[in-house]
Amino acid sequence: MDIIESLRLAWIGIVTNKFRSFLTMLGMIIGVGSVIGMISIGEAGQAAILEQISSIGSGTITLSGGRGQMTLTLDLADYVRELCPSVTHMYPLQQTRMSIKVGSTTRSYTIIGTAPDYAAVQGWSPAVGTFINQSHLDTRMMVCVIGETIQTELFGGRMPVGETLRINGQVFEIIGVMERKGTSLGQSMDNQVFIPVSTMLRLLGTKNVQQVVFLAPNESNYLAAAEIRLALRHRWGPAAERDDPFRITSMDDLLETMNEAIGTFALLLAGIAGISLLVGGIGIMNIMLVSVTERTREIGIRKAIGAKRKDLLSQFLIEAVVISLSGGSIGLLLGIALSNLVATYAGWSQGVSPRAVMLAITFSMSIGLFFGIYPANKAARMDPIEALRYQ
Amino acid sequence: MVPAIIELQELSKIYTMGDIQVHALRRINLCIEQGESVAIMGPSGSGKSTMMNMLGCLDRPSEGSWLLDGVEIGKMTDDELAEIRNQAIGFVFQNFNLLNKASALTNVEMPLMYRGISRSKRMEMAKEALAIVGLQDRMEHTPMELSGGQQQRVAIARALVGKPRIILADEPTGNLDTRSGLEVMAILQELNAQGMTLIMVTHDNNIADHCRRIVRLRDGRIFANETNSNWVSAKVTLGKLPLVAEEDELTGAEAVPTPLPGSTDLSSNQPNTK
Numbered sequence: 029m030d031i032i033e034s035l036r037l038a039w040i041g042i043v044t045n046k047f048r049s050f051l052t053m054l055g056m057i058i059g060v061g062s063v064i065g066m067i068s069i070g071e072a073g074q075a076a077i078l079e080q081i082s083s084i085g086s087g088t089i090t091l092s093g094g095r096g097q098m099t100l101t102l103d104l105a106d107y108v109r110e111l112c113p114s115v116t117h118m119y120p121l122q123q124t125r126m127s128i129k130v131g132s133t134t135r136s137y138t139i140i141g142t143a144p145d146y147a148a149v150q151g152w153s154p155a156v157g158t159f160i161n162q163s164h165l166d167t168r169m170m171v172c173v174i175g176e177t178i179q180t181e182l183f184g185g186r187m188p189v190g191e192t193l194r195i196n197g198q199v200f201e202i203i204g205v206m207e208r209k210g211t212s213l214g215q216s217m218d219n220q221v222f223i224p225v226s227t228m229l230r231l232l233g234t235k236n237v238q239q240v241v242f243l244a245p246n247e248s249n250y251l252a253a254a255e256i257r258l259a260l261r262h263r264w265g266p267a268a269e270r271d272d273p274f275r276i277t278s279m280d281d282l283l284e285t286m287n288e289a290i291g292t293f294a295l296l297l298a299g300i301a302g303i304s305l306l307v308g309g310i311g312i313m314n315i316m317l318v319s320v321t322e323r324t325r326e327i328g329i330r331k332a333i334g335a336k337r338k339d340l341l342s343q344f345l346i347e348a349v350v351i352s353l354s355g356g357s358i359g360l361l362l363g364i365a366l367s368n369l370v371a372t373y374a375g376w377s378q379g380v381s382p383r384a385v386m387l388a389i390t391f392s393m394s395i396g397l398f399f400g401i402y403p404a405n406k407a408a409r410m411d412p413i414e415a416l417r418y419q
Numbered sequence: 420m421v422p423a424i425i426e427l428q429e430l431s432k433i434y435t436m437g438d439i440q441v442h443a444l445r446r447i448n449l450c451i452e453q454g455e456s457v458a459i460m461g462p463s464g465s466g467k468s469t470m471m472n473m474l475g476c477l478d479r480p481s482e483g484s485w486l487l488d489g490v491e492i493g494k495m496t497d498d499e500l501a502e503i504r505n506q507a508i509g510f511v512f513q514n515f516n517l518l519n520k521a522s523a524l525t526n527v528e529m530p531l532m533y534r535g536i537s538r539s540k541r542m543e544m545a546k547e548a549l550a551i552v553g554l555q556d557r558m559e560h561t562p563m564e565l566s567g568g569q570q571q572r573v574a575i576a577r578a579l580v581g582k583p584r585i586i587l588a589d590e591p592t593g594n595l596d597t598r599s600g601l602e603v604m605a606i607l608q609e610l611n612a613q614g615m616t617l618i619m620v621t622h623d624n625n626i627a628d629h630c631r632r633i634v635r636l637r638d639g640r641i642f643a644n645e646t647n648s649n650w651v652s653a654k655v656t657l658g659k660l661p662l663v664a665e666e667d668e669l670t671g672a673e674a675v676p677t678p679l680p681g682s683t684d685l686s687s688n689q690p691n692t693k
Contacts, residue, residue: 033532044520329516332477333530333577334505336498412477416516 031342038347042354045319049351052315055308056355056395057362060388062301064363067384069370070294076376077290081283088149088279089253091240095273098264102226105240111259114247119145120225121239124232128221129194130182137178138220139195141228149243157189157204160224164203168226173204175218195221196231249278308355309395316348316403327407328415341408348400349393356392360385423486424584424616425451425474430483432469432639443469445639446483453584456608456617458627458647461636468589470636471620475508475587476500488584505533509578509615511607513590515570517562523549523573524558530581548580549573552606568599575606579615586610588619592626598660604629604653629653 042049091108094100102120109118122141127134140146147159154173164171172195179188188202200223209217229235244252253276260274320327327340364380371377432444444466451457461467472478473485476492477500485492487507495503509530510516517526528545536544549558552572562570571591578586588607592600608629611617621627628649635643 030535033538040521325516326518329518330529330533331501332475332504332510332516334501334533336501336533338498339533413472416477416512 031346034342034346035350037343038350041319041343041347042350048315048319052312052351053355053358055311056305056352056392057308057359059301059305059308060356060359060392061362061366062304062359063298063391064360064380064384064388065366065370066297066301067294067387068363068367068381070290070297071381071384072367072371072376073374074287074290074294076374078283078287081279081286087243087245087249089242089244089249089256090277090279091242091256091274092238092277093273093275094236098273099236100238100240100274101235102229102237104263105237107263108240108256108259109242111262112242112244112252112255114244114252114255115242116245117145117149117243119143119149119241120237121146121241122225122228122232122237124228126196128178128182129197130191133182135181139228140220140222141225142222143225145243146222149241152207152209154204155207156187157202159204160222165224165226168230169224170198170200170227171203171223172200173206173222174202175206175220176208177216177219178221179205181219195223198231249280253278305391305395309352309399312348312352312396313399313403315351316344316400317406319347320344320403320407323407324410324415324418327410328412328418331410331412332416337408340410341404344404344407345397345400348404349396352392352396352400353389356388359392360388363388423450424453424488425449425618426484426486426489427473428484428486430473430480430485432466432473432478433481442639444473444480447639447641449634449641449644451616451618453616454611454614455632456611456630457619457632457634458630459618459620459634459636460622460624460627462622464638465636466639467620467622467636469639471587471589474585474618475510476503501533505530505581507584509575509581509583509586511571511574511578511586511588511591513593515562515567515574515594517570517573517577519562522559522561523554523565523576526562526573527576527580530577534581544580545576548576551579552576566599567595568602571595571599571603572606575603575610579610583615585616585618588617590621590623590626591619592623593621598657600626601653601657601660605657608653 091100091105105118105120109115119142124139125136126139127136142160143165144159144161147153153159155176157173159173160171163169172193174182174188174193179185182188182193183191187205189204190202192199192201194200206218206220206222211217225237229237242252242256244255247255256276257272260272330340363384367380367384427447427449430444430447430449431442434441434443447470459467459470469478473480476487476495479485479495479500480493483493487503492500492503504510517523518529521529524542524545527548528541531541531544546555546558549555552575554569554572554576557565557569562573565573571594575586575591586607591603591607595603604626607617607619617630619626619630627633628647628651631647631650633643633645633647634641
C-alpha cells in the first residue's frame with residue numbers, strides 16, 4: 029500500500045467525520061494562527077521600533093548628568109570634543125516646554141536648544157530657510173526654526189520665515205521651517221521649535237546643559253565612549269574617577285538593549301502561542317485515540333483481510349498529519365491575515381515573517397506526527413481477534 | 420489424491436486467564452484437502468471459535484504444528500500471518516463485518532489494496548466479484564442500504580475477490596432469514612464447486628449439511644470426523660421454496676417461515692467429489 033492510498037484512506041477518514049475533524053483542526057488553526065501572528069507582529073514591531081531608534085542616530089553617544097562642581101556645561105562639551113579625535117560632530121540638547129505667542133494666539137510647544145551639528149547628525153534640515161549656524165550660537169541670537177505643525181497651527185500654513193514670534197515673551201525671528209518628519213517613538217517631531225542653545229541657556233538663566241550628543245561615526249561606540257570618559261577624567265582628575273557623575277549612553281548600546289527587550293517580549297508572545305499549538309496537538313492525540321477506539325472493529329476487519337501493522341500505522345498517522353497540516357494551513361492563512369492587518373494598521377513595512385511560516389508548517393507537521401504516533405501505534409498493535417469481537 | 424492444503428498435527432491452544440489455564444483446543448489432528456467442503460460443528464465452548472481463528476491465521480497454536488500447503492504457520496510473525504490471510508484466505512463472518520460507511524465496491528476492493536494492486540485494477544476485480552454474487556446493480560450502496568442477505572453477499576464478494584484457496588465462513592447464515600441464508604449457501608457451494616476449499620463453522624445441522632464433511636468438536640477435541648451422508652444442495656432447496664417475498668430484497672428480513680427440508684436428493688446437482 030503506497031502513500032497515495034494512505035492519503036486517500038486518511039482523507040476518507042477525515043470527511044466521514046467532518047465536524048469532529050474540524051473541531052480537531054480548530055486547535056491547530058488557533059495554534060498556528062497565533063504563532064504566526066505573534067512572531068510576525070513581534071518581528072515587524074521590533075523592526076519598526078529599531079528603525080525609528082536608529083533614525084534618531086546610530087553611532088551617537090549621549091553625555092548627561094553632572095553633580096556638584098562637576099557639571100555639564102557648553103565649555104565642558106567643547107573641552108571633551110577637543111580631546112576626542114574620533115568625535116566629528118557634537119551638539120547640546122536642552123529641552124523644555126514654553127509658551128509661544130503669535131499675534132493673539134498662545135500655545136505651548138517643546139523648545140529645543142541645540143547647535144548647528146544637530147541638523148547634520150539627524151540628517152534633518154529646514155525645508156525653507158536655514159538652520160541655526162555658528163554665529164547665531166556665538167552671539168546668542170534670538171532666532172528660531174519651527175516645525176511644520178507649528179507653521180500650520182500658528183501661521184495657518186503661510187510661509188512664516190522672516191516673521192517673529194514670542195517665546196516666553198521674548199521676540200524671536202523665524203529663520204527656517206523644518207522638513208516634515210512625522211513621528212518617532214510615538215512622538216511627533218514636527219511640533220518643536222529649535223533655538224541656539226546659548227540663547228536658551230540665557231533664557232533659562234543657567235549654565236548647565238541637560239545633554240550633549242557626540243557623533244563618532246568612524247570609531248566603535250565602545251571606544252568613543254571610553255575616549256569621552258577619559259576626557260572627563262582628564263578634566264577633573266581623580267575626583268571624577270571616584271564618583272563618576274556623568275552618564276554616558278551610546279545609541280548602539282541602547283539599540284542592543286531595546287533589541288533584546290523587544291526580542292524577549294516577542295519570544296514570550298510566541299511561547300504563549302506555542303502553548304496553544306501544543307494544546308492543539310494534544311487535542312489531535314485525544315481525538316485520534318477516540319477514533320482508534322471507535323474504529324476498533326474497522327481495524328479488526330482490515331487486519332483480518334490482510335492489513336499489516338505498517339498499513340494501519342500509516343493510515344492513522346497520515347490521518348493525524350493531514351488533520352494537523354490542514355489545520356496548520358488554515359491557521360497559516362489566518363496568521364498571515366492577522367499580521368498583515370496589524371502591520372497595515374500600525375503602518376509597519378514588514379508583514380508576515382517568512383521564518384514564522386516555515387516554523388508553523390514544520391511545527392504542525394511534527395505535531396501531527398508526534399501526537400499521532402501513539403494512537404496509530406495502538407491501532408497497529410491491536411489483536412485482530414479482540415478487535416473483531418469489539419462492539 | 421489431491422494434496423492436503425491444511426494439516427493440523429497435535430495442535431493445542433491454551434489460554435492463560437490469571438492463574439487458570441484454559442485448554443481451548445487439545446491435540447487436534449486434522450487434514451483438509453484442496454477443494455473440500457468441511458463444516459466444523461460443536462456446542463459453544465467446544466473450541467469452535469478458537470479453531471476458526473486458528474484456521475484463519477488470526478491466532479497461533481500453543482503447541483503442535485499447523486501447516487498450510489506444507490508451510491508452518493505457527494512460527495510466523497504478525498505481518499507474515501497478515502499476508503497469508505490476505506493471499507490465501509477469504510473470510511465470511513456471521514455479522515458480515517463490512518465497513519458501514521464505505522460502499523459495497525470499496526468494501527470488496529479493500530483486500531486487494533493491501534496486496535498493492537493498482538486502483539483501476541482493483542475496481543475491475545471488485546466489480547467482477549460483485550457480479551458473481553449478483554450485486555452488480557448495488558455497487559455504490561453502503562451496507563446500511565442493503566439487506567442482510569445482500570450484505571453477506573458483499574462480504575462473500577470481498578472474500579472471493581482475491582481468489583483465495585480457502586473460504587472460511589463463521590456462521591455465515593446466522594443472521595439471515597431462510598431464503599437469504601440459502602442464497603448465501605448456494606453461492607458458497609458454487610465457489611466450492613469451482614475449486615475453493617470451503618470451511619464453515621456452525622452449530623446448525625441444516626447448514627452443516629451443505630458441506631461434504633463434518634468435523635465435530637467437543638471440549639477442544641475432535642470426536643467425530645466423517646463424510647456427510649445427508650449433503651444437500653442449497654440451489655435445489657432454494658428452488659423448492661415457495662415464491663414468497665421474492666420481489667423485495669431490500670426488506671428481505673421478514674423471513675420466509677418455511678423450514679428447511681431435512682434432506683433432499685443429491686442427484687440433481689454436480690457435487691464436488693473428493
